Amino acid sequence: MSKSGSEKRQRAISLKARFNDAEAALIRDQAARTGVSVAALIRFAVLHQHPPKSSRIPPLDREAAAQMIGKLGQVAGALRAAADQSDAVQCAAIIDAAHRDLADMRAALFEALGRLP
Numbered sequence: 386m387s388k389s390g391s392e393k394r395q396r397a398i399s400l401k402a403r404f405n406d407a408e409a410a411l412i413r414d415q416a417a418r419t420g421v422s423v424a425a426l427i428r429f430a431v432l433h434q435h436p437p438k439s440s441r442i443p444p445l446d447r448e449a450a451a452q453m454i455g456k457l458g459q460v461a462g463a464l465r466a467a468a469d470q471s472d473a474v475q476c477a478a479i480i481d482a483a484h485r486d487l488a489d490m491r492a493a494l495f496e497a498l499g500r501l502p
Contacts, residue, residue: 402427450494457491 404412416426428434461484468480495501 447498450498454491454494457487457494461487461491 412423412426416423419426421429464480464484464487468477468484
């Protein structure tokens, strides 16, 4: 069976440890919150080696991002309703600009979640 990854890895030796379900969940949660891999988190804890900046992934609160997507949809609907009821050209232009901004934010949130809008 072939191994995945680079053949030029600097770290060729793999060590193993056993964890119970609670410990494994805690380790995975800490790694996700800090934006590093589980291996990098363990390496830091044991060897006090900070991961390279390029390996850090900014943490994303997926639940909060999903709630924001829902709220953006509500705001966009309210803006559409206001634009339909408005007679003023200036008000309609402002609402249209706000609607475009909301659409951009929504797309960025979907991208951050790894989903299609």
